[in-house]
Amino acid sequence: MPQRRTVTSRSQEPRRRFAEEVKQLRERKGITLRQLAEQLGWDWSTLGKLERGQTLGSPEIAQALDQYYGTQGFLLTLWELAIGDPKQFRERYRRYMLLEAEAVHLWQHSMNILPGLFQTSAYARELLAKGGLDGTALEVQIEARVGRREMLLADDGPRFRAIVSEAALRTPLRDVSAWREQLEHLLFMGHHSNIVIHVLPLLAGLHGLTNTDTMFLRGADGRTVAWVETGYSGELVQETGTVEELQLRYDLVRDLALSPYESQKFIERMLEEAPC
Missing domain, CATH: 1.10.260 (434 Repressor (Amino-terminal Domain))
Known part of the structure; x- marks a missing residue:
């Protein structure tokens, strides 16, 4: 070697x-x-x-x-x-990226934005720019975010289940055509056999993950960890008891969400309602 x-x-x-x-x-x-x-x-x-x-x-x-x-x-x-800014990829997030790359099963809950693994370049650009990035740093982050979804589309890609809030689907991009492209891309991703999308209606009300974006990652060894994120920071959760508590909350939220078929129809309606 x-x-x-x-x-x-x-x-x-x-x-x-x-x-x-x-x-x-x-x-x-x-x-x-x-x-x-x-x-x-x-x-x-x-x-x-x-x-x-x-x-x-x-x-x-x-x-x-x-x-x-x-x-x-x-x-x-x-x-x-x-990438020019090592702080963007500090050690705990680097550890998360390694776990994500090796995971065989992922499941995620997103509060008010679309999951990063589903975002188009245009969506990522507007979102990251609102967070204060510009210039080279912005371009690098867009490349990194969009590039991550390649693992899902590989022949041996991991299974991925995502709960997407209705709020995210009712928060369009400024560019109407870019927003339609994002909705079409979401439908495209949902047609893959290893990807399941649930839409969580606003009428579901408050729940145990109302203020938490969470990604669970299960490795080939069967161990599951969680990445919990806010708009300002993220934390890798590895303690078994805490991960299990978060998983229980996730399961309860999934029970409130639409089925994959109903979710697909919901996104299709959103696409039909989007201005041309």
């Missing part, structure tokens, strides 16, 4: 260095982009953009490449340098 290389002061331009390393590792392996894509389960055009420096992709792509090439986290380190 190759030894992990050190990122030193030679990395004057981390973004370009990341692209060069990704390309050189593939060429040394003697495979094409399409062959690499088949091995990793990612779209070959996305990998091509990585090599050309047109995108940084997501941390999951960097982790997958590290695992495939045996580079022991070297590419992930370069990726973190290239």
